[in-house]
Amino acid sequence: xxxxxxxxxxxxxxxxxxxxxxxxxxxxxxxxxxxxxxxxxxxxxxxxxxxxxxxxxxxxxxxxxxxxxxxxxxxxxxxxxxxxxxxxxxxxxxxxxxxxxxxxxxxxxxxxxxxxxxxxxxxxxxxxxxxxxxxxxxxxxxxxxxxxxxxxxxxxxxxxxxxxxxxxxxxxxxxxxxxxxxxxxxxxxxxxxxxxxxxxxxxxxxxxxxxxxxxxxxxxxxxxxxxxxxxxxxxxxxxxxxxxxxxxxxxxxxxxxxxxxxxxxxxxxxxxxxxxxxxxxxxxxxxxxxxxxxxxxxxxxxxxxxxxxxxxxxxxxxxxxxxxxxxxxxxxxxxxxxxxxxxxxxxxxxxxxxxxxxxxxxxxxxxxxxxxxxxxxxxxxxxxxxxxxxxxxxxxxxxxx
Amino acid sequence: xxxxxxxxxxxxxxxxxxxxxxxxxxxxxxxxxxxxxxxxxxxxxxxxxxxxxxxxxxxxxxxxxxxxxxxxxxxxxxxxxxxxxxxxxxxxxxxxxxxxxxxxxxxxxxxxxxxxxxxxxxxxxxxxxxxxxxxxxxxxxxxxxxxxxxxxxxxxxxxxxxxxxxxxxxxxxxxxxxxxxxxxxxxxxxxxxxxxxxxxxxxxxxxxxxxxxxxxxxxxxxxxxxxxxxxxxxxxxxxxxxxxxxxxxxx
Numbered sequence: 194x195x196x197x198x199x200x201x202x203x204x205x206x207x208x209x210x211x212x213x214x215x216x217x218x219x220x221x222x223x224x225x226x227x228x229x230x231x232x233x234x235x236x237x238x239x240x241x242x243x244x245x246x247x248x249x250x251x252x253x254x255x256x257x258x259x260x261x262x263x264x265x266x267x268x269x270x271x272x273x274x275x276x277x278x279x280x281x282x283x284x285x286x287x288x289x290x291x292x293x294x295x296x297x298x299x300x301x302x303x304x305x306x307x308x309x310x311x312x313x314x315x316x317x318x319x320x321x322x323x324x325x326x327x328x329x330x331x332x333x334x335x336x337x338x339x340x341x342x343x344x345x346x347x348x349x350x351x352x353x354x355x356x357x358x359x360x361x362x363x364x365x366x367x368x369x370x371x372x373x374x375x376x377x378x379x380x381x382x383x384x385x386x387x388x389x390x391x392x393x394x395x396x397x398x399x400x401x402x403x404x405x406x407x408x409x410x411x412x413x414x415x416x417x418x419x420x421x422x423x424x425x426x427x428x429x430x431x432x433x434x435x436x437x438x439x440x441x442x443x444x445x446x447x448x449x450x451x452x453x454x455x456x457x458x459x460x461x462x463x464x465x466x467x468x469x470x471x472x473x474x475x476x477x478x479x480x481x482x483x484x485x486x487x488x489x490x491x492x493x494x495x496x497x498x499x500x501x502x503x504x505x506x507x508x509x510x511x512x513x514x515x516x517x518x519x520x521x522x523x524x525x526x527x528x529x530x531x532x533x534x535x536x537x538x539x540x541x542x543x544x545x546x547x548x549x550x551x552x553x554x555x556x557x558x559x560x561x562x563x564x565x566x567x568x569x570x571x572x573x574x575x576x577x578x579x580x581x582x583x584x585x586x587x588x589x590x591x592x593x594x
Numbered sequence: 595x596x597x598x599x600x601x602x603x604x605x606x607x608x609x610x611x612x613x614x615x616x617x618x619x620x621x622x623x624x625x626x627x628x629x630x631x632x633x634x635x636x637x638x639x640x641x642x643x644x645x646x647x648x649x650x651x652x653x654x655x656x657x658x659x660x661x662x663x664x665x666x667x668x669x670x671x672x673x674x675x676x677x678x679x680x681x682x683x684x685x686x687x688x689x690x691x692x693x694x695x696x697x698x699x700x701x702x703x704x705x706x707x708x709x710x711x712x713x714x715x716x717x718x719x720x721x722x723x724x725x726x727x728x729x730x731x732x733x734x735x736x737x738x739x740x741x742x743x744x745x746x747x748x749x750x751x752x753x754x755x756x757x758x759x760x761x762x763x764x765x766x767x768x769x770x771x772x773x774x775x776x777x778x779x780x781x782x783x784x785x786x787x788x789x790x791x792x793x794x795x796x797x798x799x800x801x802x803x804x805x806x807x808x809x810x811x812x813x814x815x816x817x818x819x820x821x822x823x824x825x826x827x828x829x830x831x832x833x834x835x836x837x838x839x840x841x842x843x844x845x
Contacts, residue, residue: 194725194726202725205713206713209713498709499711502709502711503722503726505668505697505703506697506726506774507694507695507697507698507727508698508726509695510690510691511691586665587662587665587670587671590705590709
């Protein structure tokens, strides 16, 4: 039999029972729509995270005090070793020439007052290079002055949300404020950047790191950010940084996390999430497959005499099986195509309704879900097809099994 | 060996060599069905030879084994014991696929209930064996058109079975049986559902095919129909209990 003839015969018999065909096709379509919608959500989550990461600069690594065995954790836990100090940062800056920037970062929270207005803020101590590392831009005024990381002026750069809430309509640049009882001059306002990894940049108060440490009576940096000049220099630079710190600490009591590693583990987590969602949705495809099996079994028992006739005119068992299997594959394939169309349309509509969520149908998942539909049709169509192929010819002709 | 091959010698007699030219040879064939506890012996030690281009009618009461005989001859059913040699080849050890091949090339079936596929037009029904045999579409169309025309069905090609009369349906079924040019036509009560006049028409068609050289085995209840054959077998309880030669085998 020619494949085109097999397909034509299968279409002819499916058309005989339009309602039945349509219903089992719809069941497959619903399953496939679910697969596409859920994987679309998973992909959107991944894209969101990856976008946030790439909003930061490239070739970054953070060095945090304390050693954690699990890589990829943002907050290095434990407190077994020595502090990572400003002196450590300066040593790294001087001794690792592959680094374009070394930014020591301190963190504390304090009350931010202007006239009678007060707000609790995170006070982040940084240096001038921080803008380059985090792709921050100053909207008004200027950023912290470049120079020695030990220099600690009483100047502050504020996030746009903080500026709006505390200063209202006034221009904050040049105003004097109090942070944790110290007087600071506002020298700049950041452009809006929004949240990244649970941190709202628009609410921060940025001060020179030496000032930040002094304000909170700290010697230990929250972390140290370093940036290599290019991706190729990264592994060597990290090794040098480690060597410098180990020499100074006499132990590896700190944790280095590269942005790449972090991104990789986020990707892995979100890929697993997406796969999990796909698996849940695949259950509905399996249910639809059982529907196909049911329809095909009914079809076989309705057409026992026809199977007998096919045998009488010389059809081989293999040919009879392929006829019924093709019907099952057509059912699931058509349902799958409909599901792909509806699922992709749903994602596109969703992207219109929620512009912040990066929803988009992925060709990979559309192909995968279509393949899933065909696999379900094939797997659940196999038993009815074999049953038809194995009917004894003589009994089948009498319409009996 | 054109003259009266007749019934094969008794099983005790010496067996004919494999090279004998009778296309159909049954030797001591039994077919036993199991129905729960009991056994039904549908064919009971049947020995039979049918010559090339012979027209044999089989008569007998319901349940006498006529249909089973026809199904064994047509390789739709296999003997429980005994030997069936078709065109010099024993069929008992053939695979399903091989048997299908034999049915496709050698055998045409016609049934009392026509067995047309209801959703297909007359032309499509006739085309079905060609599709199974993998014949190219252009050749199929030509052969179907010719076959329908030969049976006076040219104007009925696009009608579905429920739009055809009984006689037309049986002629479509004959066209389908003949489309792959088999050497043997097996007809199971082909006139059983037809009135006398239409039945005669169908029989005339079958006789025409026989004159063209086809071997025909026809099962019937109707003595009038059976009388048209060259040889008549009487069956009872799975056995051939009587045999009459009505005329010399032509060809």
